[in-house]
Amino acid sequence: MxxxxxxxxxxxxxxxxxxxxxxxxxxxxxxxxxxxxxxxxxxxxxxxxxxxxxxxxxxxxxxxxxxxSEPAVLWRMRPAQEAEQIEAHFLRLCEQYHNLEMWCDDRAPICLPPAAGDAVSYGYAQAEELAKRVRQELQLGDRPGLSLLATLEEVCGVKIFHLDFEPSGTAASAVSETFGAAVLLNVRNARWRRNHDLAHELFHLLTWRIFHHTPETLLIAGEAEEKLATCFARHLLMPTDPFRTAVNARMHDGKVSFESLFDVAREFDVSIESVLWQMHFLYGRGPDAAAQTKQDIDRAKRLAPLLEDREDQKPHPWPARYHALAVKAMRRGEMSIGRFAEYLNITRHEAMRFVEQEVPDGEEVQVTPA
Structure with a gap:
């Protein structure tokens, strides 16, 4: 062309x-x-x-x-404005990440448990079982929210970026034969909300070949697929037995205070809304109690300024590994100062500080007996 x-x-x-x-x-x-x-x-x-x-x-x-052919971006809810520009930015970052891996000869293989099934018959039981298997195979423990981001980035080879876009309640994912698997999260959301979004998008990555066979289907996930992704995220971040144990320990006469529920949310590093919905399903409140659960969520949100006792730091737009690879590639002479500045979105003057820093060459640590 x-x-x-x-x-x-x-x-x-x-x-x-x-x-x-x-x-x-x-x-x-x-x-x-x-x-x-x-x-x-x-x-x-x-x-x-x-x-x-x-x-x-x-x-x-x-x-x-x-x-x-170019990778398509799968949205939970595609932004009404500037969606194409956000997608282009996201995919460009993925391309740059791939370039850094190639220049440093350090490409992380995609290590995600494969999902099996077909789009017609795939149901909640399969989503719950997949969450259990992912938690076990990735060794995420009883509180996966505390380590999910680092495990996906550093161990599984998933490229995770944080950008600012509207609406805040959406996220996206992409799969490419070139750069692998990638997730786009919204920098505006709190860390515990981003944990849910990350787990949600992880489901899409795992089931990509099940629900999206052709490029024409890759824009917005269907309602049924989104509900399955939410089910997966709940069970991944709040495993049944550890979660039930945490709630029961704070229960008195079949009730739990909002203050204690915020403690549970902090313990699993999830939102209070996620905690209340997981309680709704695990304790068999049923569809008739959905309205009450929604009222509880509204009440919890009003109490959040008083009870949400945890700090949240805004994430950097790109992963720590991306930054480390960029520095390594620049110091090895694989990329120019100008390109280094472009990849990290800094000025050439700021980039020069990395050049001026002297790094010992060839120093090693003896691991095995000499």
Whole structure:
């Protein structure tokens, strides 16, 4: 595909109009039209500006041959505004992460327990059993929320990014033969809410081949699939026996105070809403009590400013491993200072501080007896 077609494809895929590109890249609409119609080619500096706006590499526009299929992003609820730009940013970060792994010769293999079944017959029992198996095989223990993020990133090879977007109650995932499995979380949410979102998206990654066989199905998960993902997340983060033990220890005459329920939420690092719904199902309150559970959730949210006694730190946009690989690649001479600054979204001046830091070369620790 020639460069002018790639330019047009990238703009359309990012959901930007010619006017928006002009405002962000400083390139007139008439010039952009000439670039996309093949009347003339952009200069290197113009191409770099367009690549930054479209969240693409310059190499994408200079590549020869047909355009390969691109990964689709599966949303729980696709943003009404700027969805294409968020997707492009997410996929660009995944591509950069993959590049860093290649440059450092340190690609983490995807180590996720495979799920079996078909979309028609897959039910809640299978989702619950899958959660149990994942917890056991990944050795997440009785309180998975405390270690799920680090395990998926450092052990399982899942690329997890945090960006700011609307609505806050959504998240996304993507699977690619190139970069593997990835999850996008909302930086606005509290850590305990992000834990639920991460577990929720993990279900989609595990069952990707079950529910999404063709690219046409990859945009928004169906209602039934979303309910299964929620069931999986509940059982993964709040395993039945440990959770029941924690609640029973705080129960008096069949009741638990809201103060104690916030303690349970903190213990499992989940939201109070998740705790109340897990209690709803485990203690057999049934569908007739759903309205009461919703009232309890509303009451808990009003009490949260008084009882939510735990700290929350906003996560960095990219994982610690991504940052470590970028530093390693730069120090090994695998990437320029300019690209290093681009990958970490810092200035060249800030990037130079990493260059100026001297790192001992060749120092090792003896592990086995000499």
């Amino acid at each position: 020639p460069i002018h077609d790639r330019l047009k494809h990238a703009r359309q895929r990012s959901g930007l109009s010619g006017k928006q590109v002009k405002e962000r890249a400083g390139i007139s609409e008439s010039s952009l039209s000439e670039f996309e119609n093949g009347k003339r080619e952009p200069s290197l500096s113009q191409l770099q500006k367009l690549a930054a706006v479209y969240r693409r590499s310059v190499a994408f526009f200079l590549a020869e041959g047909p355009l390969t």
